[in-house]
Amino acid sequence: MLDETCAGATKIIRLLERDETQAREIIHQNKDKEYSLVDASSFALMQRLHIRVAWTYDQHFEQFGFRRIM
Numbered sequence: 001m002l003d004e005t006c007a008g009a010t011k012i013i014r015l016l017e018r019d020e021t022q023a024r025e026i027i028h029q030n031k032d033k034e035y036s037l038v039d040a041s042s043f044a045l046m047q048r049l050h051i052r053v054a055w056t057y058d059q060h061f062e063q064f065g066f067r068r069i070m
Contacts, residue, residue, distance in 0.1 A: 019044040026064075035060055 006012070015023075022044035027035055035043075039060045046054065046066065054061040055069045062068040 013045065013049070015041055015045060016048075019048060022047070030064075033060070033063065035064070039064075 019041060023037060023040035026040040026043055027037065039058065042054075042061070043064050043066075046052075051066075053067045053069055057070050059068070
């Protein structure tokens, strides 16, 4: 299954150490929100890649400022 994913059009982008640091800062700066580390890591990665739209049911993305499709 993994070989099929890697061979297809899917591009795997790994978090950098700075993304992890940014994710922890996002959580620290938004203590009134219930962002998980996965949410915050996604936010940091999306910011780095200048992605503004998320295909998700998770309302946290919209709450953080991304446009949500779903």
